[in-house]
Structures are given as structure tokens and as C-alpha cells.
Amino acid sequence: MRISHIHSVYLIGLATLILSGCGTPPLRSGQTLLSNPFAQKPIGETIKEEQKSIAVTNIFYRKEGANLKYVEEISNKYDSSGVPPSTPIDLRESEKQPSEPKTIDNSDVFAESQSSAFPIKFTNPADFKPSDYPGIQKELEARLGKTSPESASNTAVNIASQQTKKSGFETKAEYGQLRTFSAAIRGLLIKAGYKVVQANPAVPTSSQGDDFFHVVERIKAGEFNSADYVMFGVLGEMSFTDNSETIVGTKSTSQQIGLDLIVDFSLIDTKTYQVVASFLAEGSGKEIRIDGRGNAFKPSMAKLMKQASTNLAEDVAKHLADQNFVTSKIAEPEIGRNYKRKPYDDDASTLKIYTK
Amino acid sequence: MKLNHQKTSTYIFSVLAALSLAACSGPQVRYGDAKGVETISVDYGSTDLQSIAEAMARSLLQSKVISGSKDAPTVTVADVKNKTSEYIDTRVITDKIRTQLLKSGQVRFAVNINEMQSQVDELKRQNQSGLYKNSTVSKTGNMQGAKYRIEGSISSIIKQNKNIKDVFYIFNLNLINNESGLIEWADEKEIRKTATR
Numbered sequence: 001m002r003i004s005h006i007h008s009v010y011l012i013g014l015a016t017l018i019l020s021g022c023g024t025p026p027l028r029s030g031q032t033l034l035s036n037p038f039a040q041k042p043i044g045e046t047i048k049e050e051q052k053s054i055a056v057t058n059i060f061y062r063k064e065g066a067n068l069k070y071v072e073e074i075s076n077k078y079d080s081s082g083v084p085p086s087t088p089i090d091l092r093e094s095e096k097q098p099s100e101p102k103t104i105d106n107s108d109v110f111a112e113s114q115s116s117a118f119p120i121k122f123t124n125p126a127d128f129k130p131s132d133y134p135g136i137q138k139e140l141e142a143r144l145g146k147t148s149p150e151s152a153s154n155t156a157v158n159i160a161s162q163q164t165k166k167s168g169f170e171t172k173a174e175y176g177q178l179r180t181f182s183a184a185i186r187g188l189l190i191k192a193g194y195k196v197v198q199a200n201p202a203v204p205t206s207s208q209g210d211d212f213f214h215v216v217e218r219i220k221a222g223e224f225n226s227a228d229y230v231m232f233g234v235l236g237e238m239s240f241t242d243n244s245e246t247i248v249g250t251k252s253t254s255q256q257i258g259l260d261l262i263v264d265f266s267l268i269d270t271k272t273y274q275v276v277a278s279f280l281a282e283g284s285g286k287e288i289r290i291d292g293r294g295n296a297f298k299p300s301m302a303k304l305m306k307q308a309s310t311n312l313a314e315d316v317a318k319h320l321a322d323q324n325f326v327t328s329k330i331a332e333p334e335i336g337r338n339y340k341r342k343p344y345d346d347d348a349s350t351l352k353i354y355t356k
Numbered sequence: 357m358k359l360n361h362q363k364t365s366t367y368i369f370s371v372l373a374a375l376s377l378a379a380c381s382g383p384q385v386r387y388g389d390a391k392g393v394e395t396i397s398v399d400y401g402s403t404d405l406q407s408i409a410e411a412m413a414r415s416l417l418q419s420k421v422i423s424g425s426k427d428a429p430t431v432t433v434a435d436v437k438n439k440t441s442e443y444i445d446t447r448v449i450t451d452k453i454r455t456q457l458l459k460s461g462q463v464r465f466a467v468n469i470n471e472m473q474s475q476v477d478e479l480k481r482q483n484q485s486g487l488y489k490n491s492t493v494s495k496t497g498n499m500q501g502a503k504y505r506i507e508g509s510i511s512s513i514i515k516q517n518k519n520i521k522d523v524f525y526i527f528n529l530n531l532i533n534n535e536s537g538l539i540e541w542a543d544e545k546e547i548r549k550t551a552t553r
Contacts, residue, residue: 247472248469249470251473286497290479290480
């Protein structure tokens with residue numbers, strides 16, 4: 001009888017343990033029963049907890065420029081005994097046509113190309129007169145061994161000449177980094193409690209191509225000092241504006257000088273090369289001068305750049321918070337208290353003097 | 357007997373002197389009730405001004421736009437057109453409405469177009485004279501734009517014959533959302549005044 005009582009106590013205890021193991025753990029405060037996908041912990045929080053580091057690059061840019069080019073070529077063929085095979089004569093190296101005072105570029109942009117969209121051919125030999133081209137005249141004289149134009153005209157020579165004119169735009173690209181606009185972003189991440197490491201500056205080569213923006217290659221090359229994340233920014237557009245407007249209801253005008261930039265940011269995990277966050281951030285600096293145009297006001301570029309940089313960092317913070325990378329605390333500006341005042345409940349028509 | 361006659365003449369003289377002094381002193385001045393009903397003529401008067409302003413302010417404060425707003429919305433006063441044949445200073449009406457709304461604490465007002473010159477001059481003085489400490493300067497470019505504007509009109513219909521003159525005033529006011537262009541609130545106040553001989 002005594003044994004069965006001990007057995008029953010033992011069984012009850014065992015059953016309680018099994019039941020407690022199967023049961024759901026008690027909910028903590030703030031925890032919901034259903035898993036909320038939007039209630040995930042921000043990645044930034046995880047980074048903070050694990051003491052991971054972020055490298056913020058300077059803002060990379062590619063600046064394109066286009067120049068109008070005009071190239072003119074002429075080549076001649078001589079069909080005469082004892083005359084060497086034809087070699088093209090480039091007008092760029094000789095003299096220009098006297099009747100067409102056009103600029104001829106000395107660059108070799110189109111020089112290697114023999115085809116042209118609009119080649120001009122002298123099909124009628126009467127159209128071409130060597131005397132019109134002193135350079136050709138000289139070369140003819142040298143090759144034929146003649147000294148005077150008269151003697152040259154007496155020689156039986158078949159000349160085929162081809163003149164080519166080409167025009168178009170030559171684009172040139174310049175690669176580099178803007179160093180002024182990243183400091184505020186680094187400061188923002190430091191303020192948020194993250195470990196920010198310095199990235200090595202990227203130096204473009206003389207024949208730099210678009211591989212300048214190949215951030216994965218840079219990560220592999222170890223340019224970010226073994227940072228866990230790289231914040232990589234490429235300048236989309238940067239513009240400087242200067243506008244003047246009249247202020248309605250006044251005799252004054254308002255001159256608005258602005259510096260605006262758009263930067264394409266990507267936050268990349270250096271281990272997996274996964275893009276953790278990606279967005280287009282905007283920064284703008286503005287200086288307003290009342291009646292500034294009339295007084296020939298000159299804006300301070302330093303002030304505009306500082307404003308644009310701070311504004312860009314604020315926008316970056318907002319996007320990082322939107323994409324769950326940082327907590328929204330650093331992204332949200334301070335909200336002023338509700339304005340609602342206590343309405344006056346007494347009659348204001350009588351003068352009252354309040355003393356402390 | 358002679359003494360009595362002398363007393364009487366002195367009395368008459370002093371009464372006459374007092375009357376002549378009173379005649380020289382001009383019209384009598386007294387304070388009246390500013391909110392008292394004025395019925396001197398059928399023309400637009402102080403009672404009309406007060407009743408219009410009070411009705412409009414009360415109606416506006418009861419509107420959903422104002423009473424249902426989380427924060428005190430920013431409003432500016434635009435034009436109130438006078439379409440009557442009388443001279444009516446409509447700014448007095450809007451100023452009175454604005455005062456009553458501001459006293460309620462439920463609305464904030466941005467400076468209107470008539471007050472812009474002084475606002476611009478002040479900003480220019482503070483920002484561009486170089487005389488002020490930078491941290492205390494009210495910076496250019498931080499003025500708050502009004503979310504709503506108030507505009508309206510006052511019109512009248514006058515009819516009269518030999519013995520009767522009837523004037524009908526209608527004052528209407530609209531609250532317009534500056535961004536969307538939607539008229540969020542509108543109300544009107546009608547006043548009829550009749551004068552008989």
C-alpha cells in the first residue's frame with residue numbers, strides 16, 4: 001500500500017513534467033502569440049549586438065563630357081610609271097581648304113576609321129586641282145621630281161582623290177570620389193551606436209572604366225579593412241541652381257541658391273555580397289537672400305555643401321530605417337509638442353494685470 | 357426788505373452764471389455698451405459685424421476640419437470681397453473672426469498677404485544686416501505655410517419705397533485646403549434690416 005502511494009506520487013510528478021514540456025512558454029510583455037513578420041528585429045540592432053562594423057565609402061562619381069569633333073581627310077592615288085604606291089594625305093597635317101575655314105581636330109578619334117556616313121568623292125577629275133592644295137602640290141612635285149606647276153601639268157598622271165569629312169561628339173568620362181558628403185552619414189551611424197571603419201580611398205587610373213564602381217571587386221581586394229558591411233554610394237546627379245522670384249504682396253524679391261544631389265546607395269554584406277539595403281537619397285542645401293539679385297549677392301558654397309551633406313545624411317537615415325536596417329529613432333526628427341493651448345476662459349475685453 | 361431783495365438777485369445771478377457755463381461746455385459724452393444693438397440706420401453697422409464674426413467663428417470651430425484635427429491646423433486669411441454698394445471694410449470682419457479663432461487655441465494663423473511686407477522686412481533685418489547673433493536670428497526659409505485659407509464675400513440686396521427700406525445682407529465664408537483645392541467648410545450668415553418712416 002505504501003509502495004503504490006509512492007508510485008502514484010512519482011507518476012503524477014512525471015506527468016506534470018511531460019505536460020510542462022509540451023506546453024507553450026509563457027508570453028513576455030510585448031510579445032504576441034502570432035509571429036509578426038513586421039516585428040522583426042532591425043538588422044542594425046543585430047549588428048550592434050554582435051559588434052559588427054560598417055565602412056562608408058566616399059561618394060563615387062562618373063562625370064561625362066562631350067565635345068563636338070570635326071575631322072577632314074583626303075587621300076590620293078597616283079597612276080603613273082615610276083610613281084610610288086598611293087599613300088593618303090591627311091589634311092590635318094597639311095593645310096586646310098582655303099574656301100572652308102573650318103576647325104580641324106588633331107585627335108585621332110575618327111582617324112583610324114576609313115568609313116564615313118557621308119564620304120565626298122571626286123569622281124570628275126576636273127573637280128580636283130592640285131594647285132588648290134599646296135600640300136598635295138608639294139608632294140606631287142616631290143614624287144614626280146618636278147619643280148614647277150607647269151612641268152607637273154605636262155606629265156601624264158592619273159590622280160584619284162578621296163576626301164572624307166566626319167563630325168560627331170566625343171565623350172570623355174572622368175571618375176573620382178566626393179569626399180565631403182559622407183562624413184555626416186558616418187557620424188549618423190556612430191551616433192546610432194555602430195562601429196564605423198575607414199574605407200581606403202579609391203584612386204582612378206588614367207584609363208579608368210566603369211569597373212571603378214565594381215564594389216565587390218574592391219571588397220575582395222580588401223579595401224574596406226575587413227568591415228562586415230560596406231555602404232557604397234554613387235552620385236546620380238548634382239546640380240546648382242540660382243533662381244529669383246518676386247514675393248507676392250511685397251516689393252521684394254527672393255533669390256534662392258541651391259545645391260542638390262542624388263546619390264544611389266547600396267549597403268552590401270562583405271561576406272555574402274548580399275545587398276542588405278538599397279535606396280536613392282537626396283540632399284539639398286539652400287540659401288535664400290531677400291533682394292539678393294539687386295545687391296549682387298554671392299552665396300557661400302561651404303554653407304551650401306554643409307547643408308546638403310546634413311540633409312543627405314538625414315535622408316539616408318530615413319531610408320535605412322524604412323528598410324529595417326537602423327531603428328527609426330535616429331531617422332525621425334524631433335516632433336514639436338502639440339500646439340493646443342488652453343483657451344482663455346475669461347473675458348478679454350477688460351484689462352487685467354497679472355503679477356507673479 | 358432791502359436785504360431780501362439783494363439775496364434774491366444774488367441767487368438769480370448765480371443760477372444764470374451756472375446756466376451760461378453749462379451752455380458753453382459742448383455735447384455730453386457717455387460710454388455705451390460696445391455689444392449693444394445699434395439701430396440708427398439700415399446701413400452696415402457694428403451689430404452686423406459682431407453677429408457675422410461670432411456666427412462664423414463658432415461654425416468654423418465646430419467644423420470637422422478644425423474640431424477633428426489632431427494638431428491645431430495652420431490657416432491664413434485671404435480676401436473677403438465686398439460685393440455691396442456700401443463701403444465695408446471686410447478686413448475688420450476677417451480680423452475679428454481671426455481673433456476669435458485664435459482665442460480658442462484650436463487654430464494657428466499664418467501671416468496673410470497684407471502682412472507679408474512687414475514679415476519680409478523683419479527677416480531681412482535679422483538675417484542680412486549682420487547685426488544679430490546667429491543663434492538668435494529667425495532664419496529665412498522657415499516660415500510655415502498655411503494648410504488652409506479662409507476666403508469669402510459679402511453681398512446685399514436693397515429694396516425700398518416711400519415708407520420702407522429693406523436691406524438684405526448675405527455673408528459667406530469658405531475654408532479651402534491649399535494643397536488639394538478642396539473646400540473643406542463653408543457657411544453663411546444672413547441679415548435682414550428694415551427701416552420704416
